Amino acid sequence: MDDYNLSRTPDTHRPMHQFIFNRQRVAALLLALFSGLFLFEASSYPYMDWIGPGSGFFPIWTGSLALASFLGLALLAKKREAAAAEDEGERLALRQGRLQVAITVAALIGAALLLEPLGFILTSGLFVFGLLWLYGSRPLTAILSGIVAGPVLYYLFLILHVRLPVGILGI
């Protein structure tokens, strides 16, 4: 009952330093690139105008500081010592966990895009059903939860004067 459909093994507690193995450098370089682009855009705004600093003044300084700090982080990021060798079960569990993360993000994006065309009741119903099923609930439980969740939340928020979108089907 508690097992996920993506059959996770239970022991997935892992020290954080395993995850940051050399990723800091890649992330810092990507963010340095982002800072460079930010700086490029900032340079299109006036640095000074007739009353004093213009709308480009603060962005240029901020972008420069960001670029410097991310380059610094990229330089100082050290290749961390990997923790104890992972066994096959741990690796599999991690992969499945990441797959769940990806599916959840995709489901969220789907819900955001469908919210207005389909309306809240249908979108949330589909979202709750899909996630619960993927997270390991029995199909019947997932379907019932999906059917109940949408209308209950819609009318709860209506009572609180918070309007949620009604879709093309009028619900």
Next chain:
Amino acid sequence: METTFALWLHGISDALQPTNLLFAFLGCIIGTLVGVLPGLGPAAAMAILVPLTYDLGPVPAIVMLSAIYFGTQYGGTITSVLVNVPGESTSVVTCLDGHPMAKNGRAGAALGIAAIGSLFAGLVGTFLLMVLALPLSSLALRFGPVEMFALLIVGLSLVMSFRGGSLLAAFAMTVVGLMLGLVGLDPVQGAPRFTFGNANLFDGIELVTVIMGLFGIGELLLSLEERAPQPITRKITSLLPHKEERKDAGMAIARGTGVGFALGIIPGMAGIVPTFMAYALEKRLSKHPERFGEGAIEGVATAEASNNAHAQASMIPLLTLGIPGTATLAVMMGAFMINGITPGPFLFIDHPETVWAVIGSFIVGNVVLFVLNFPLVQVWVQVLRIPRRFLQAAILIFCIIGAYTLRQNPFDVLVMIIFGVIGYGLKKLDWPAVPLVIALILGPLLERALRQGLELSNGDATVFVTTPISAVLLGLAVLIVGFSLIANMRAGKAAKALVSNPADRADTTS
């Protein structure tokens, strides 16, 4: 003085109005319920619940949010004690002794002393807040843009410095927050910047979506990779500690309150610092330090008192200076602003009725929370029995509702998802997200103060070091960062020594 006292009484009587009292009750219940959910800290919990208050009007909305704030904190305590999962960093210290107490069958006493400690610290903290708020806001009213710029720099330095971990990473995250704060209309001239023609970005990036993303979605995504913790769900028969335990905890609560309040008043001070300091102090003063970490009730008492006193004290820089020190207070500031109230020195002049009613509601909220928790604790324990996947789906759907209802716009939901992925990535990288959030809020204020300061001085940047208050504040910021840098380097050396000498590591961990 008499006038101030009258304002206090007026505030408390406003907070006791039936409508406000009802919202305080509702806030405490909803806050505790959401705070109990493992992995959902007060910041995300509050951000998710902000939409519930949209239609209430300023005072009831903020009364309810304050109650939610206290409720989420107590809910986090329940999770710390029963599940050993701290909802936020400050609850780490509660776990140290709270969970061993629960394992020893003393969960009720741990939760009871946490409630008593929180109530005491909450009431003392609110009283001190009432005493200090007006003088501090009067002082802040004398600040011009030059001093305000320096003060904001001190706030940002503190937020960067007292988080632990790499100072450079915290600095980088602060700068990213400043960059994100630049999206939207220029605060001085009103021209759009970094909007790329997208009308959705003209109002800037919504703070609530950022917080829900970083701390709600991000944490939830991370939890998908972790094993579900097993809660202790034995029936709790009594929340009252034994006479001996009460005696042990009494002074610990008083000391925790003192430490929490004294440090909480500093803008940007993270709650983990006073909580750890109070715990360390208690351990040092204890006749039985060996019991700490094994289920010492003083450990739970001091941590909770310090935590709650810090929560009250950190309202002072928020209300008087407009500087939120934590992500949770950033949400609170956002809620104030949604209701047309800008925290800062003018708050006490422009909206005295509102602000004193809100402060009065802190007293009411703390008492209501205390009264509610004794009969309801068993209900909260049952919440922990709900399979995690239902809670995860519920959290996600509430996040979607919260983001959408900000402006009735799915664009905000997409922004929240993006920040959720960023929050997940930051956790993996071990980079802090809190400085990003605080800088996102303070960025526009910082830019306005900097530009106005330079305009007043005809572009002479030395004005920031020749104006006495500004010079002192900037000197303080340099000291804070310098101190933190040295502490960082020492910590790095210690870690290196541990790696090179495994025998030391064995000693330390044993």
